[in-house]
Amino acid sequence: MANVNPDLRKERENGTFSVEKLTNLLDGGKHVTDRRRHVERLALNEFSKGEDYNFMSRKERYISALHKTERALRCCKEYGLTKPDEVYWLWQLAFPHEASPIQLHGDMFLPTLTRQGTEEQVNKYLPLAEKYQIIGTYAQTEMGHGTFIRGLETTATYDPQTEEFILHSPTLTSLKWWPGGLGKTSNYAIVMALLYTNGKNYGMHPFMVQLRSHETHEPLPGITIGDIGPKFGFDTIDNGFVQFDHFRIPREDMLMKYSQVLKDGTYVKSTKLKKSSYGVMVLVRSMLIYYLAIQGLAPACTIAIRYSAVRRQSEQTKSQLEPQILDYQTQQYKLFPILASAYAVLFTGVKMKEIYYEVDNEIQQGHTERLPELHALSSGLKALTSSMASWCIERCRLACGGHGYSAASGFPKIYVAVTAACTYEGENTVMLLQCARYLIKTYQGASNGKKLSGSVSYLSDKVNSRSTITSEFSLKSLVDAFKHRAFRFQACGSDPEDSWNRNSVVLTKAAEAHCYYYMVSVFESVVEAVEDDAVKRVVGQLCQLFALFAIHENAGDFVQDGFISNDQMELVKWKELSLLSDIRRNAVLLVDAFDFHDEFIGSILGRFDGNVYANLFEWAKSSPLNKPEVQESYIKYLQPLLNPNKSKL
Ligand SMILES: CCCCCCC/C=C/C(=O)SCCNC(=O)CCNC(=O)[C@H](O)C(C)(C)COP(=O)(O)OP(=O)(O)OC[C@H]1O[C@@H](n2cnc3c(N)ncnc32)[C@H](O)[C@@H]1OP(=O)(O)O
Numbered sequence: 269m270a271n272v273n274p275d276l277r278k279e280r281e282n283g284t285f286s287v288e289k290l291t292n293l294l295d296g297g298k299h300v301t302d303r304r305r306h307v308e309r310l311a312l313n314e315f316s317k318g319e320d321y322n323f324m325s326r327k328e329r330y331i332s333a334l335h336k337t338e339r340a341l342r343c344c345k346e347y348g349l350t351k352p353d354e355v356y357w358l359w360q361l362a363f364p365h366e367a368s369p370i371q372l373h374g375d376m377f378l379p380t381l382t383r384q385g386t387e388e389q390v391n392k393y394l395p396l397a398e399k400y401q402i403i404g405t406y407a408q409t410e411m412g413h414g415t416f417i418r419g420l421e422t423t424a425t426y427d428p429q430t431e432e433f434i435l436h437s438p439t440l441t442s443l444k445w446w447p448g449g450l451g452k453t454s455n456y457a458i459v460m461a462l463l464y465t466n467g468k469n470y471g472m473h474p475f476m477v478q479l480r481s482h483e484t485h486e487p488l489p490g491i492t493i494g495d496i497g498p499k500f501g502f503d504t505i506d507n508g509f510v511q512f513d514h515f516r517i518p519r520e521d522m523l524m525k526y527s528q529v530l531k532d533g534t535y536v537k538s539t540k541l542k543k544s545s546y547g548v549m550v551l552v553r554s555m556l557i558y559y560l561a562i563q564g565l566a567p568a569c570t571i572a573i574r575y576s577a578v579r580r581q582s583e584q585t586k587s588q589l590e591p592q593i594l595d596y597q598t599q600q601y602k603l604f605p606i607l608a609s610a611y612a613v614l615f616t617g618v619k620m621k622e623i624y625y626e627v628d629n630e631i632q633q634g635h636t637e638r639l640p641e642l643h644a645l646s647s648g649l650k651a652l653t654s655s656m657a658s659w660c661i662e663r664c665r666l667a668c669g670g671h672g673y674s675a676a677s678g679f680p681k682i683y684v685a686v687t688a689a690c691t692y693e694g695e696n697t698v699m700l701l702q703c704a705r706y707l708i709k710t711y712q713g714a715s716n717g718k719k720l721s722g723s724v725s726y727l728s729d730k731v732n733s734r735s736t737i738t739s740e741f742s743l744k745s746l747v748d749a750f751k752h753r754a755f756r757f758q759a760c761g762s763d764p765e766d767s768w769n770r771n772s773v774v775l776t777k778a779a780e781a782h783c784y785y786y787m788v789s790v791f792e793s794v795v796e797a798v799e800d801d802a803v804k805r806v807v808g809q810l811c812q813l814f815a816l817f818a819i820h821e822n823a824g825d826f827v828q829d830g831f832i833s834n835d836q837m838e839l840v841k842w843k844e845l846s847l848l849s850d851i852r853r854n855a856v857l858l859v860d861a862f863d864f865h866d867e868f869i870g871s872i873l874g875r876f877d878g879n880v881y882a883n884l885f886e887w888a889k890s891s892p893l894n895k896p897e898v899q900e901s902y903i904k905y906l907q908p909l910l911n912p913n914k915s916k917l
Pocket residue numbers: 371375406408409414415416417418448542543546547549550555556559639640643691692693694695698702705706709
């Protein structure tokens with residue numbers, strides 16, 4: 269590429285491995301890379317130009333997102349993009365770190381319809397939804413409850429006289445509040461409501477509800493609906509509220525795959541699938557982990573590492589050129605563990621998607637044995653990786669000094685999009701406790717001799733009492749360290765019934781320890797499977813750094829019972845720092861391997877060509893506040909103070 273910043277060019281000439289081979293590994297094969305690049309070229313033709321998001325109002329961002337939605341849907345149709353990955357590649361360039369107003373339609377509305385609806389209901393609604401004649405959202409959370417699903421208040425009371433359900437919001441706190449796209453965009457919603465029939469409450473069930481007229485898009489009578497107002501981020505999507513006032517829907521619109529209400533009001537439960545109505549949340553949590561890597565950790569460290577290669581600051585040696593800030597050990601300590609985390613979360617996200625589809629397939633065949641483990645693992649990993657991503661993005665911003673605080677850095681947009689994942693789809697603390705609940709029960713089973721499999725098999729294994737870590741720092745010895753820590757935490761767990769709350773801080777750490785062990789195990793297995801020696805070596809270094817950074821940051825967990833000795837901990841600290849200089853040579857190439865387009869990253873600091881300053885100046889000059897040269901408001905409000913005799917405009 270012509271006109272690349274010389275420092276960045278030198279970085280790219282000095283690497284030790286093939287970036288293309290690593291990109292192929294991250295994609296899952298060369299054929300995938302080729303296909304992704306093809307789809308991205310199509311997307312860039314359509315979406316690379318347009319008004320700068322940073323200079324738009326919230327309302328302009330929403331309107332622009334509606335327009336982009338229509339164009340993205342048309343592109344997918346025009347180019348025959350139907351596979352989920354291909355649609356995702358186009359949409360992430362159409363909506364870089366933005367949610368489309370119809371995000372929930374694909375992410376939750378359709379999956380709930382297809383997994384909770386009967387064949388008849390799917391046949392009725394799916395064709396309309398696939399043609400976007402129905403645009404739906406998933407309305408579960410209320411103003412008063414989001415976490416505690418059994419505390420939700422919206423009611424659906426069956427009327428056998430008319431064979432209808434009466435949807436009602438009995439209190440202010442029962443208003444559905446937060447669902448994405450509910451405010452202005454969706455004309456349908458799957459509403460989670462308490463089912464009452466024959467005077468009995470059967471708990472939370474899903475209902476297909478039309479909200480707005482097909483002809484006018486006006487709310488239907490009995491429905492008060494709107495946008496909940498500006499948020500921390502998510503400007504492009506109208507998270508909304510809806511209030512039902514004795515709103516009637518046909519009996520047939522209760523999604524009845526797993527339970528039914530007959531015409532006479534008899535309730536029938538036709539499945540042993542526990543929490544069947546909670547299923548779509550497991551799906552989104554499982555998909556989120558990969559999203560957090562690709563939309564959060566990876567772009568953030570790409571920005572910070574590329575910028576750190578072109579930013580020269582201060583003086584290391586008298587009368588020498590100011591050094592690249594990437595040469596400071598402190599800068600490497602800030603950024604390289606984050607780079608390692610980006611790879612760790614990406615590999616874990618790929619694995620989590622695989623496991624989800626395996627278990628989902630089994631459930632469709634009626635085998636639900638693995639659902640509790642999937643629920644626990646997806647809950648714990650969603651919590652750990654979304655917290656990790658939030659922390660890492662902020663650390664990347666801080667590593668870029670003043671320009672990191674500019675919207676031109678790209679960090680504000682990435683951060684507010686990603687940090688929401690700590691809350692939605694299950695608030696992180698609650699998700700860790702769900703994971704811990706499963707682990708404690710499983711550990712108790714293992715203690716009674718039950719043989720375990722999958723991600724919890726270690727709880728019935730024999731674990732080493734002393735670490736085998738040497739100066740070689742074999743990946744197996746690192747995995748073993750995290751296995752030991754996770755085991756120890758489960759062993760000190762409590763009986764969920766009588767001391768749950770008093771132990772819940774420890775239980776959240778037990779869940780995190782379990783998930784860390786899982787992530788290091790996945791990372792190690794990926795490294796072992798890499799064929800190219802040069803790629804294997806550099807990805808192996810990242811795996812070592814990911815593990816050693818976590819061991820050093822949580823040293824107490826590993827030395828407390830003598831598992832890692834003081835001498836071994838000194839070795840850990842030494843190796844962690846020496847890995848920083850090993851990785852320094854390849855740092856820029858390791859972020860190049862994510863193969864992001866500048867249009868996706870949306871950062872002047874993270875441009876592929878590294879030409880930051882000239883583009884930063886042009887960007888600043890394009891700010892609307894710089895036109896006209898003298899703002900009318902200045903003349904109106906301040907000039908009289910400075911020139912009392914000068915007449916106002
Ligand atoms: C890619 C970008 C996407 C951006 C879009 C973002 C859109 C966001 C959408 C949303 O946020 S939708 C709303 C999400 N809301 C939640 O996640 C609510 C979180 N709360 C819960 O899930 C539940 O309240 C709870 C915390 C799990 C507790 O539920 P409940 O009180 O009913 O259960 P308990 O009595 O405590 O028993 C737990 C029992 O149930 C099992 N279980 C719980 N959840 C599931 C599940 N999803 N699937 C399967 N099984 C589940 C759990 O394992 C326990 O089993 P046992 O221990 O009793 O055997």
